[in-house]
Amino acid sequence: MTTATRQRPVGQLLREWRDRRRISQLDLAIEAEISTRHLSFVETGRSQPSREMVLKLGEHLDVPLRERNQLLLAAGYAPAYAETGLADPEMAAARQAVRQLLTSHEPYPAAVVDRHWNLVEANTSIGIMVENVDPSLLTNVLRATLHPDGMAPHIVNLGEWRAHLLGRLRRQVAQTADPVLTELLDELRGYPCDQPVPDVEIPAPGDIIIPLRMRHHGTELTFFSTVATFGTPLDITLAELVIESFFPADTPTAEYLRRGWQDTRG
Incomplete structure (x- = not known):
């Protein structure tokens, strides 16, 4: 069986993305500046959308770039977005920007991951x-964070941090419908946890963030994190990169990290 015969109709895929985003036909038609009748015909296969229409609907539905290519293929058009390897010459400026961000964040931890949370x-x-x-x-x-042979035994608030990470992953699954992420979520849910895992993130009095609390050589360190992405990516690789930077959430943690950094640098 060929790829073409396996590919579902573009209208069906668009309908699924619209349902996933919980947007009505009327609202999407207004945003895309087309008639509701025309959108209905596209979704039911009675009308063949142009390449520009597929891209416009994909943008208004906030479909990830990788999946926008799949919409184009389903409609019989060539993909619009390239997927360039980070090692390619075209990515030199992006690589430099990422490394600059990572280096400038020292002595605090930072990492870059791809769409499947693989360490880049x-x-x-x-x-x-x-x-x-x-x-x-x-x-x-x-x-590495939640496995019992990973960071988990050293995370003081494992139940809370586990709930936070699984919540992020659930939202990502809902956003992308990625089967690899769905399998990863099922795998992580099966990891043992010796602490209660809250169903809902309810802040305690005075809390403004969910901290990561971990032990390192008998010292408890407390972090919060920020997430950065490329602002206007037109390449799939760049669109899927996430830079997570950890900051000390208290003075003792900041001092501990600075001392350790100075010791390693002599």
């Missing part, structure tokens, strides 16, 4: 977080 690159300070992790787990950040 990290700065030196990430070592303080993964020092006791089984090396076979280091390729994937979520496995």
